[in-house]
Amino acid sequence: MYDELKVALKAGEIMLRNGSETFRVQYIIKKMLTDLDIISKDVIVIGRAIIVSIEMKDKYPITLTKSIVKRMNNLQKLSLVTKVADDYSKHKISINETMNKLNNIDNIITYPFWLRVIGTGLGTFSFTLGFGGSFTGAVAIFLITLFPAYFIEILYKNNVPYFISNILAGALISTLSLIVFNFYPLLQYDKMIASAIVILTPGIAAITAIRDVVNGDFITGASRGIEAILSATALSIGVGFIFALYVFITGGGVWQF
């Protein structure tokens, strides 16, 4: 029974660490606790912690807790864990097999680091064209975005708080944009920077937070919401500080829209 609880908790931990909503983590854990001896099962997910408690016939209740340190977005891991949980709950795979699969999923590298950085760059390139920007502007923002995308990944790996990394990424985007602006003042900078900001905007975190609130989980929703607001604030501080510095040094406006 203890093993089944550990497996379910592992699945929940991977889901929570990779950007799942609270109610889905709870659903996956409950789905995996299939033992017929279980009288009641309670799963509580608050912020970055999971608490699972089960009560069985003629046995002491067991409670396990797990907390996560970092949170990120990995859609592939969410899909894979859901599939494994589904297979396990339908008794298609054994408990050991499930644990091995979950460990493999936890260590999986979906795309190499360089591909993720280039993917982000190409994303901003396409978005600039999609927002109606020019081809030259799209190429410029592709090159500009590669640096903050690389930088953010490195900072994340080195456990630098997201608030600091967002300030630095925002500052880097605006610094590089201003350098390019000095050489090519006719580029459409609003569309370029907007597409770069879309990548860094905590919109996904904000939407997950509101979804948690809508599903009745106010504590996690509020904490995620605050995280999203702080991320956006950090980004604004980074971008705004460099622009303000530029205006202060040059004594004029940056550019008008």
Add this chain to the structure above:
Amino acid sequence: MAILEIIMMGVGTGFISIALEASKEDLPINAMLGSICWATYLYALQTFDNSLLSVFLASFLISFLSIYLTRRIGKPLQVYLIAGIIPLLPGLNIFYMVFGFVNQDSKAIIENATLTIQILAIIVLSLVFASSITRLLKRLNFTKKRSGN
């Protein structure tokens, strides 16, 4: 021009899905959702001339499609929903808000901050609507089947 924009939004969504580490088989689906989202947004904007209503309609359609794909393929809703709504995220408004701070333009700050919150709230609202309607349809279908038996 609009067709190129729609295609590029789809391609961009596909590339951003790489950064979000979506699995390889989901990349074309996500790109398609990005294109559909932007096409709906542009069409609604042209028809109704109201950006918030356009965001609502685009995200409502994406929510429906994501729910359908989730049920069909058996993956979590987030996999398709997050990628599909990326083109609607208010990056431009956040940028104008920051610009308002730099230029000390309170009107621009308040206007764009309000719009950012409104857009995010509307995206979630559309998802709630779409999932409620889907549940209702499912229940109606279930009731019909039971009464048929």
